[in-house]
């Protein structure tokens with residue numbers, strides 16, 4: 001596999017024939033994907049289809065075993081992992097969790113500027129968790145924790161925002177807030193890639209985004225099937 005560095009004019013991130021997995025077993029195979037900039041890309045598929053794996057490759061935290069990964073130099077990435085992947089025992093308050101979203105911009109030991117505080121406040125407000133700011137993460141419900149994780153991603157003001165099932169298991173209000181947060185990130189110009197089982201999100205990617213339909217288990221690539229209206233469908237992984 002190779003990791004190519006593209007010039008500033010190249011794609012934000014592009015996968016070409018990427019294969020990736022664990023312990024020699026591919027979880028996704030031969031995937032081509034270039035999320036359209038400033039748009040929503042939805043990775044749609046059942047459990048085990050490889051959505052989280054693909055997000056990890058896009059985030060640059062899982063090295064493909066084959067194919068090419070191109071990431072624009074100096075681009076910034078925010079990744080919201082599945083809630084179950086985050087220890088609820090982390091001894092951090094909600095404000096601290098969201099403030100961690102500013103670490104890259106200010107440096108982990110850098111001064112917290114008024115602008116950073118404002119961005120954190122805005123992120124807390126966007127997910128309506130300002131009143132929970134001083135509570136420890138472990139005191140929150142699962143849905144409240146999910147809001148805090150999405151708020152942390154908003155605080156990063158990243159170029160590429162990767163969300164793994166952000167609205168799963170949360171109530172209607174939180175779902176609405178997360179949808180609005182995604183819209184706000186797109187309005188800001190961010191490129192958003194979201195993994196989900198929910199076909200409703202696929203409709204939200206239309207008509208300008210991209211839907212990547214995935215099936216489990218990963219083995220071989222099926223046909224790429226372009227769609228009208230700018231919605232690409234396909235890269236599958238067929239049994």
Ligand SMILES: Nc1ncnc2c1ncn2[C@@H]1O[C@H](COP(=O)(O)OP(=O)(O)OP(=O)(O)O)[C@@H](O)[C@H]1O
Nearest residue numbers: 022023027045046047048049050051052053054195
């Ligand atoms: N850390 C890991 N070690 C070994 N195998 C893994 C690991 N993570 C995922 N897998 C395997 O890779 C395959 C794809 O998993 P992945 O989590 O990417 O799918 P998914 O589409 O995100 O599923 P879900 O909807 O359940 O989150 C599965 O067969 C899974 O068992």
